[in-house]
Amino acid sequence: MNEIVKTQALKKYYKLGDNTVKALDGVDFTVREGEFVAIVGKSGSGKSTLLHMIGGLDYPTGGKVYVDGKQLYKLNKEQLAVFRRRKVGFVFQSFNLVPDLNVYENVVLPIELDGGHIDRDFVDEILRILKLEEKKEALPGTLSGGQQQRAAIARALANKPAILLADEPTGNLDTGSSHDVMGLLKMAAKRYHQTVVLITHDADIAQLADRIVQIEDGRIVKGSDVYAGE
Numbered sequence: 038m039n040e041i042v043k044t045q046a047l048k049k050y051y052k053l054g055d056n057t058v059k060a061l062d063g064v065d066f067t068v069r070e071g072e073f074v075a076i077v078g079k080s081g082s083g084k085s086t087l088l089h090m091i092g093g094l095d096y097p098t099g100g101k102v103y104v105d106g107k108q109l110y111k112l113n114k115e116q117l118a119v120f121r122r123r124k125v126g127f128v129f130q131s132f133n134l135v136p137d138l139n140v141y142e143n144v145v146l147p148i149e150l151d152g153g154h155i156d157r158d159f160v161d162e163i164l165r166i167l168k169l170e171e172k173k174e175a176l177p178g179t180l181s182g183g184q185q186q187r188a189a190i191a192r193a194l195a196n197k198p199a200i201l202l203a204d205e206p207t208g209n210l211d212t213g214s215s216h217d218v219m220g221l222l223k224m225a226a227k228r229y230h231q232t233v234v235l236i237t238h239d240a241d242i243a244q245l246a247d248r249i250v251q252i253e254d255g256r257i258v259k260g261s262d263v264y265a266g267e
């Protein structure tokens with residue numbers, strides 16, 4: 038089975054005055070294509086840092102990150118930015134939709150900014166699967182939190198990224214909307230064989246993933262490799 042994400046001895050240290058914070062301290066982590074992985078751990082354990090490293094948002098202190106066969110940190114800043122635009126879909130707790138653009142325009146915006154081809158049939162299908170077809174022309178401000186997050190997920194899926202990374206995507210939603218959003222995200226991921234790595238504090242949400250990876254003090258303590266759950 039294809040390993041789409043692989044980290045080896047990944048380290049990220051932050052210097053704070055005389056202290057060094059070891060946000061990641063030797064992480065070996067693999068995700069295979071089409072897997073839906075939840076990362077859990079206490080606040081400050083290193084979850085967001087790991088997601089940032091996989092998404093090419095920052096450079097590590099040591100170790101390697103491979104995504105879709107590319108070693109990320111051999112890329113310079115511009116190449117890394119292109120990698121992010123083309124290969125990674127991001128979903129955050131705060132939906133980050135552009136308020137003046139309607140749902141459809143928000144969803145296709147990253148493709149337009151990258152000068153890519155918009156596959157309208159595919160975008161329409163995603164909007165249908167995420168139950169947003171009636172809301173294509175609505176502005177984000179007129180939508181519920183769950184609908185806004187589904188629009189953000191549609192945007193992340195629209196250019197068929199190699200990986201979709203979600204940082205607490207249900208953090209701002211009530212329980213009902215959280216399960217709704219997770220269910221639809223999972224369904225879309227299955228349908229497109231989309232690899233998803235998701236951070237959550239919520240054990241119920243994590244249970245919906247194919248595999249749960251637990252991180253403590255910058256190290257993975259459970260679920261690190263793809264065969265752990267089998």
Ligand SMILES: Nc1ncnc2c1ncn2[C@@H]1O[C@H](COP(=O)(O)OP(=O)(O)OP(=O)(O)O)[C@@H](O)[C@H]1O
Pocket residue numbers: 051052053058059060078079080081082083084085086087
């Ligand atoms: N830019 C930074 N500069 C200094 N320290 C940082 C920076 N980013 C993260 N850290 C530290 O690295 C550690 C890991 O942070 P990280 O955000 O990855 O944790 P987390 O598990 O995602 O936490 P939370 O669940 O609260 O979001 C923490 O001690 C944090 O304070």
